[in-house]
Amino acid sequence: MEKGTMVGKHAAEFKLSITKALGDQxxxxxxxxxxxxxxxxxxxxxxxxxxxxxxxxxxxxxxxxxxxxxxxxxxxxxxxxxxxxxxxxxxxxxxxxxxxxxxxxxxxxxxxxxxxxxGLGEVPWNYNGFGNNDPGKRRDRTLVEGDHFDRLFPIDLDWTLPGIPQGRSSLAQLLVWTKGALPYLFRYQDSPSFADIVVEVPTGTGDADQLLAVISGALPDGWRITALPGYVIMYPEEGDYPSALRYYQAGQSVEPRSLRVSRADG
The missing domain is CATH 3.40.1440.10 (GIY-YIG endonuclease)
Incomplete structure (x- = not known):
């Protein structure tokens, strides 16, 4: 038996676990x-x-x-x-x-x-996306798995937005208002031209889906708004997002074909 490992009536091993005791308390x-x-x-x-x-x-x-x-x-x-x-x-x-x-x-x-x-099989939202902040642009095209928090409980695009500034305003002003009013992240690329673009928000526009469609109708060619499971983004780009819930472009709100197909199959 190696020195330091002897166990008997006069000696025994003891493992101190202060952290476990604190966790239990x-x-x-x-x-x-x-x-x-x-x-x-x-x-x-x-x-x-x-x-x-x-x-x-x-x-x-x-x-x-x-x-x-x-x-x-x-x-x-x-x-x-x-x-x-x-x-x-x-x-x-x-x-x-x-x-x-x-x-x-x-x-x-x-x-x-x-x-x-x-260890007890609880807290499924921990380390599953719930507490995350903005993941950054490089993660936008990551496929959100089915057991991820944002996939289980996606953003509500029909969310009512009180006080939408209806009538005429600049695109720049409307984007700032929308970013502050949405209850989920709205990340977008700004452009100096937005200050000169006038947007007419129709009377009766009341929820996020309607407002995002109006904004997309005022965007320059090539720009698009994409609703992902946990947030919304707006960039000049093309190509699909694997986890997109909805695209907004040229004033239209369109579900990705993958969602329509899966819904039809289900």
Whole structure:
């Protein structure tokens, strides 16, 4: 037997697992809480402090996250995102949270919780696209797999947009307004010419699909708007996107042929 491995009545091996103990403590503390609906009123009652949180869909734990500075601010982003997704009802989304301040960044509490719940087959939204920010242009043509969050719960293109500036405005102004009003990412390539292009937004234009079609009708030749499962982009380009939900060009809203075929087969 090699030196240092002897085990007997006077000696034994001991493996210190502080991180597991912390993860267990966090999980137990969260289990004592009752999740409540993810609503503006509920978030308004929270302290603007750092911490960890858990999201539930229909009572099932689907995501664990952290807020480095403000829990309500972070959760408000999730509320906005989830409210504008197809395939779910925001009324079915609940949350619970813990304020965690001491040595917050050092212990990475959300990772401890994720590790624990992953082992139990929970938190399917973690590492599955839910918490991602803009993936960048180079990822736009990546095929979004069927079990990805954005594929399971794609953006709602029929989302109502209150206060659409109807009537005449410059394309540049309308794009800025649209980017700020959409509840999901709208990334586009700007052009100096947009300031000189006048767009007439018809009375009655009320949702994202209608507005994107109007904008596409004012774009120069070769430009197109593409709705992907998790966001919308606008560039001067050609070619298909493997995961496109809808194309907007020359004032028309068109589903990709692949979607129409799959729907017919289903």
């Amino acid at each position: 966090l999980a137990l503390a969260l289990e004592t809480l009752t999740p409540i609906p993810l609503t503006p009123d509920a978030l308004g009652a929270l302290d603007a402090s750092p911490g960890v949180y858990q999201l539930y869909l229909g009572g099932a734990l689907v995501y664990v996250g952290k807020a480095d500075r403000s829990l309500p601010q972070r959760l408000e982003k999730h509320l906005r995102k989830l409210s504008s997704r197809s395939g779910m009802d925001i009324a079915d989304v609940t949350f619970s949270c813990l304020y965690v301040e001491e040595d917050f960044s050092a212990v990475a509490p959300e990772r401890l919780l994720i590790s624990r719940h992953k």
